[in-house]
Amino acid sequence: MSAAERQTEEIILRTRGVGKTFGKFVALNNISAEFSRGAITSIIGPNGAGKSTYFNLLCGAFAPTKGSVEFEGKDVTGLPQHRFAHMGIAKSFQITSVFPQLTTRENIRVGLQALVSRYDIWRPRARLTELVERADELLALVGLWESRERAAKTLAHGEQRALEIGMALASQPRLLLLDEPTAGMSPEETRTMMDLIVKLAKERTVILVEHKMKLVLGISDRILVLHHGELLAEGTPQEVRQNEAVKRVYLGQREH
Numbered sequence: 459m460s461a462a463e464r465q466t467e468e469i470i471l472r473t474r475g476v477g478k479t480f481g482k483f484v485a486l487n488n489i490s491a492e493f494s495r496g497a498i499t500s501i502i503g504p505n506g507a508g509k510s511t512y513f514n515l516l517c518g519a520f521a522p523t524k525g526s527v528e529f530e531g532k533d534v535t536g537l538p539q540h541r542f543a544h545m546g547i548a549k550s551f552q553i554t555s556v557f558p559q560l561t562t563r564e565n566i567r568v569g570l571q572a573l574v575s576r577y578d579i580w581r582p583r584a585r586l587t588e589l590v591e592r593a594d595e596l597l598a599l600v601g602l603w604e605s606r607e608r609a610a611k612t613l614a615h616g617e618q619r620a621l622e623i624g625m626a627l628a629s630q631p632r633l634l635l636l637d638e639p640t641a642g643m644s645p646e647e648t649r650t651m652m653d654l655i656v657k658l659a660k661e662r663t664v665i666l667v668e669h670k671m672k673l674v675l676g677i678s679d680r681i682l683v684l685h686h687g688e689l690l691a692e693g694t695p696q697e698v699r700q701n702e703a704v705k706r707v708y709l710g711q712r713e714h
């Protein structure tokens with residue numbers, strides 16, 4: 459394996475000098491960062507730091523105004539969002555997108571059926587069995603097996619978020635992007651979600667956006683800190699915790 463190939467193997471996603479402007483407003487400026495395969499990387503920063511904007515660039519929802527995005531060594535800058543999904547990148551947003559009237563299990567099956575073209579159309583029975591089995595595996599993985607027959611609208615907020623992640627996993631992504639996965643959750647729901655993220659990260663790369671620094675220190679391999687659209691700091695949780703600039707930004711903020 460060449461040095462370049464080894465780098466591609468180790469770095470799943472990279473941005474080079476990405477920026478994003480909305481009219482004259484610079485929401486994100488010149489962010490260069492690398493995301494290691496198999497790691498949990500958290501993007502943190504105070505309100506308005508540019509986290510969601512960066513997230514949207516990483517998952518292909520926005521094209522950057524400047525710079526480039528590389529996934530597994532390929533330049534994917536400006537490709538339509540569905541191409542990102544087909545390449546192996548899945549995302550789950552702050553806003554829940556489950557179908558409230560359907561059961562938990564039906565929701566997961568809907569997620570899987572969206573991929574139906576990958577299956578052999580001449581073997582419908584085998585395809586159906588495979589879908590059902592895969593849906594049940596995903597339900598168990600995200601901790602919703604017991605709630606499988608409940609209408610999604612009756613699930614607690616934390617369970618709805620877990621369901622949404624289950625749906626995102628239907629495409630068997632190599633990279634899972636989560637935007638504030640614990641937003642609006644109780645402390646107990648938050649712990650459950652953090653445990654789920656750690657479990658999911660054993661099999662795939664996870665990047666998450668969060669504004670609660672304390673929350674991600676314990677589970678992240680690497681942390682990027684954004685502030686006013688710039689990359690303020692990056693490093694291990696230990697390095698970020700001790701970083702003077704980061705301390706200043708978070709000083710006086712209510713810690714979560």
Ligand SMILES: Nc1ncnc2c1ncn2[C@@H]1O[C@H](COP(=O)(O)OP(=O)(O)OP(=O)(O)O)[C@@H](O)[C@H]1O
Pocket residue numbers: 480483484485503504505506507508509510511512669
């Ligand atoms: N579509 C848009 N049009 C104009 N300005 C925008 C748009 N989206 C974001 N912004 C601005 O860009 C800046 C960064 O926003 P962004 O949502 O990325 O921050 P954030 O770190 O995710 O904040 P929060 O923690 O509050 O979600 C903010 O000042 C925001 O007002």
